[in-house]
Amino acid sequence: MPQTFWQWIVLLLDEYGSLFIKGTVNTMIIAVSGTLIGFAIGLGVGVLRTVPVNKRDTPLKKALVKLMNFILAAYVEIFRGTPMIVQSMVIYYGLFGSVNISKMVAGVFIVSINTGSYMAEIVRGGILSVDYGQSEGALSIGMNHFQTMRYVVLPQAIRNIMPSIGNEFVVNIKDSSVLSVISVFELFFAGKSASGTYWRYFEVYTIIAVIYFILTFGVTRLLRLAERRMDGPGSFTVTGSQTDSRSVIKVKK
C-alpha cells in the first residue's frame, strides 16, 4: 500500500488514468456541444424576443407575438431560476424516463437547454448594445427584422458578447459535473468511480480539481487569444455584465 500523498497520486493515475481521460473527454464534449447548442438557442430566442410589433399589424399577429414572448420569457425565467442539478433529475426521469436514451445525449440536452436560457439574455443584451441606428439603416433599405438581425445587428452583437459566451463555456466545463446525479460519465463521475476501491477521496478529487483547472484555465487563455485575433483594427464594445446590457465597456486599440 502507498504511504504518502504522492504515492497515492501515482497509483491512482496509473490505475484509473483511462477513467480520468474518458471523464475529461466527456466533460469537454458536453461543455462544447452544450455551449454551442445553447448559443444557437440563445440566438433564436434573442431574435424572436426582439420582433417588433406595430400598430399596423393585424390583431392575430399581435396576439401571436405576445404569446411567443410569454412562452420564451417563461423558458428563460424557469431555467435560470432553478438549479441545473434539479433540472437534470426532472428532465432525465421525466422526459427521458420512458425512452431509452444514452446518458451523454441526455447530458448534452440538459446543459444545452440550461445554457440557452442564459444565452438568450446575453444575446438580447448584445442586440441592445448595438446602436439602434444600425437597425434603422437596415430597415430603411427594406430589410425585415430577420434580415436586419442576420446581416447587420447580430454580427456586431456577437462580437460584443464574445467574452460572455466564453464565460458560459467555462461555467459549463465546471457545472456539467452536476450531471453525475444522473450518472453521466463526466469528469466528476469518473472521480466517484475512481474513489470507490481505495476510498482515497482527497487524492482522487485533488486530481479531478487539477484537471478541471487545467481545462478552464486553458480555455480562458485560448478564448482571450481568439478574441484578440477577432478584434482587427478599430475599436469595439463589450458588454460588461451578463444581465445588464447598459454596462458596456468601450475598448479602443
Added chain:
Amino acid sequence: METVFEIKHLQKSFGDNVVLKDISFNVAKGEILSIIGSSGSGKSTLLRCINLLETPDGGSISYHGEDILSPRFELARYRAKVGMVFQQFNLFNNMSVLENCMIGRMKILGASKEEARSVAMENLSKVGMEAFAGMRPGRISGGQKQRAAIARALSMSPEVLLFDEPTSALDPEMVGEVLKVMRILATTGLTMLVVTHEMSFARDVSHKVIFMDEGVIAEQAEPHKLFTSPENPRTRQFLDRFLNS
C-alpha cells in the same frame, strides 16, 4: 405632373406630446422639397412617418395612389424605392463601404453579386467615394460617411430620397462636400425631401419649401417667395432669427 406622395391630415403623438397635428401636402415626381423649422417642430417625425420608421396615428399617406398604411402594403419594396439618409449616417459598421452599398441590392432586390458591385461602384464614384470602397465606416471622416450613406441609398435605385438633416452632425468644413453631392443629385430627376438647416440649399436648390411650426405646416411656398416675402409672421420670425444668428 405625376404625384408621388399625397399626405393628408397626418397625425402623430408620443404619449401626450402631439408632434404632428394635421399635416397635408403633396410631392410631385422629381420635386425637390425642403422642410425647415425650429428644433422640435416635428420635421424628423414627419420624414420617419413617410418611410414608416414611425407609424402615424391618423391621416393617410399614399404613394402613387397606394395607401402605405394598409396592413397589406408591401413595405420592403417601398423602402427600397424610398430611401433615407440619416443625420447620424447609420452605415453598417460590420461591413466595408462597398458592402454597405451592395447588401440591400443583393438581399432585397435579388441582384447578383456582380450586378450589385457594379451599381455600388457606380454610385460610389458619383459621390466621390470609390477610393474608399474597401474601408470600414469607422475609418473615414463624417463627410465621407455621409457620402457613402448617400451611395448606399442610391444603390437601391430609389425613386425618392428622404434626407434628415444630412449635414447637421458634420464638422463645418465637411458640410460643403455633402451639399455638393446633393446639389448634383437634385439635377438627376430624383425626388428629394430634405429636412435641413442649410438655408442656402433650401433657397437655391429646392422647388418648394415647407416651414413647419409646432406640428403644422405654417407655410409652404416656392423658395424665392418664402425667403423674401413670407406670409406667416412665424415664418418671418424663424427666418430672422435663423439668418441673423
